[in-house]
Amino acid sequence: MTGTVVSDPAVIGSTTVGSEWWRTAVIYQIYPRSFADGNGDGMGDLAGIQRRLPQLRDLGIDAVWLSPFYTSPQRDAGYDVADYCDVDPLFGTLDDFDAMQNAAHELGIRVIIDIVPNHSSSDHAWFQAALASAPDSPARGRYIFRDGQGDSGELPPNNWESVFGGRAWTRIVEADGTSGQWYLHLFDSTQPDLHWDNPWVREQFRSVLRFWLDRGVDGFRVDVAHGMIKAAGLPDYTPPAEGGSMGGGSATLEPGISVEPPATPPFWAQDGVHEIYRDWHTVLAEYPGDRVLAAEAWVDPLTEVAKWVRPDEMHQAFNFAYLETPWNAPRLRRVIDDSLAAFSAVGAPSTWVLSNHDVVRHASRLALGAENLQGHGIGPKTAGLPDTAVGLRRARAASALMLALPGSSYIYQGEELGLPEVIDLPDSAREDPTWFRTEGERYGRDGCRVPIPWESTAPSYGFGASGASWLPQPDAWAELARDQQQGTPGSTLELYTLALRLRRAHALGLGSVKWLPGFPEEVVAFRSGDVTVVANTSAASVPLPDGDVILTSEPLTARTLPGDTTVWLR
Structure with missing residues (x-):
């Protein structure tokens, strides 16, 4: 394991x-x-x-x-x-x-x-068939089409924003020339989201x-x-200003600082996605x-x-x-x-x-x-x-x-x-x-x-x-x-x-991380098998531990490790 x-x-x-x-x-x-x-x-x-x-x-x-x-x-x-x-x-x-x-x-x-x-091109034959078909048709059901809000459906179904900027909905013109439904695209308007609650979509993939x-x-x-x-009902969602475009984003917190995680966006990380991967x-x-x-x-x-x-x-x-x-x-x-x-x-x-x-x-x-x-x-x-x-x-x-x-x-x-x-x-x-x-x-x-x-x-x-x-x-x-x-x-x-040759020779991919004490706070130091790894993230040099140097990201001076340098020792 x-x-x-x-x-x-x-x-x-x-x-x-x-x-x-x-x-x-x-x-x-x-x-x-x-x-x-x-x-x-x-x-x-x-x-x-x-x-x-x-x-x-x-x-x-x-x-x-x-x-x-x-x-x-x-x-x-x-x-x-x-x-x-x-x-x-x-x-x-x-x-x-x-x-x-x-x-x-x-x-x-x-x-x-x-x-x-998650999405196809709007040029895909599936989407072209959806555009040519009526609302509530099987072809429309392969994508996420919804009626708009407002007196005549002139407003998008919710407030979702595209990963690429701008709103995540585009309104189509129906076959009879009238303004029609809206389709969801979490990315560009030419990338309509597929409707994965539809068994037909699952079978195609x-x-x-x-x-x-x-x-x-x-x-x-x-x-x-x-x-x-x-999420059911496609509820409104406003993402946090500090969030990345694809979700995530807590990795830069200071160690020891705990904050309440943001609410899960209704379009990311829904429980139902796991059923798809069990099937795959x-x-x-x-x-x-x-x-x-x-x-x-x-x-x-x-x-x-x-x-x-x-x-x-x-x-x-x-x-x-x-x-x-x-x-x-x-x-x-x-x-x-x-x-x-x-x-x-x-x-x-x-x-x-x-x-x-x-x-x-x-x-x-x-x-x-x-x-x-x-x-x-x-x-x-x-x-x-x-x-x-x-x-x-x-x-x-x-x-x-x-x-x-x-x-x-x-x-x-x-x-x-x-x-x-x-x-x-x-x-x-x-x-x-x-x-x-x-x-x-x-x-x-x-x-x-x-x-x-x-x-x-x-x-x-x-x-x-x-x-x-x-x-x-x-x-x-x-x-x-x-x-x-x-x-x-x-x-x-x-x-x-x-590094790749030594990684294989010393089976580091199969290794472990045993943290080594005695180093400054700005140094990452661990042992994996017979290899000691020391990474100095500071600007100041630090003494090297015992061992033969087998890899270094920068030249060393005697037995010291310069700043912004990683060394492997055996």
């Missing part, structure tokens, strides 16, 4: 049972449009992914997770799906997917794909799962896994090879997140409380303790993560000088913009700490190169719906989605042969390119490569 609490109260995270590969895996997130362009059109694709897989094998990861590549009008970068069982021509064909997956499997890399069940499982995928990352079910669990159990369901569930507290990974539900849930914790030793110790206790209580591993396609890259986020809510992004006018050098130093130290923790870890493409958030994107280049729906008030997520650099002197830094790139790459990408870092002592790429 990954993450169980053992008899010594100072030792947590011990693994004693459970051999499924996903319990300790390091999984690399590929954002297909920004990873590698195989045909030179400026958009990453499946052929590009296949070409670069050997470099991921050399990095030492166990699996890849691909963000959506399905047929889509791309109004939200593929998270608006128009056909769940086909590949968008931007990314290739089903044959290209099969070839890429076969190549990954030959290299010993498993393949997890995204599934987006069982078929989608089987379609991809039959093709050999090793699992699914479930987008908005805390959504889908809405049985579908995956029909297939060999320990197929995995990984939850994107922005839920607080961690004991609530653990409900998504009970033995008969999902297998992993991203630890967003850890992601949102600042570079602060007391807070890190607290969230590690809370994580391992919560997940071990249900027999699941903690699934650690620091960056993904929806958050400011941690090489920038950890050095921000002002509050920045999840989903808002950063840009030229953002308060408290980060110091690049401080951000990279903290990111390297934070990654070295995370990769030593027991359980599974996710790496977002480019973080192994130390890529920061791209701040100075021209307004004209931005594509995130958040930017448009808030009229530029929020920059959104484009800054973490810029195509990554492979070769410093190649067109588009090796992203694609033509030099085209769907988002502009900054000049600084040249010195961060993979070919500049590979084999270079002290580079971020070499740090990650060594």
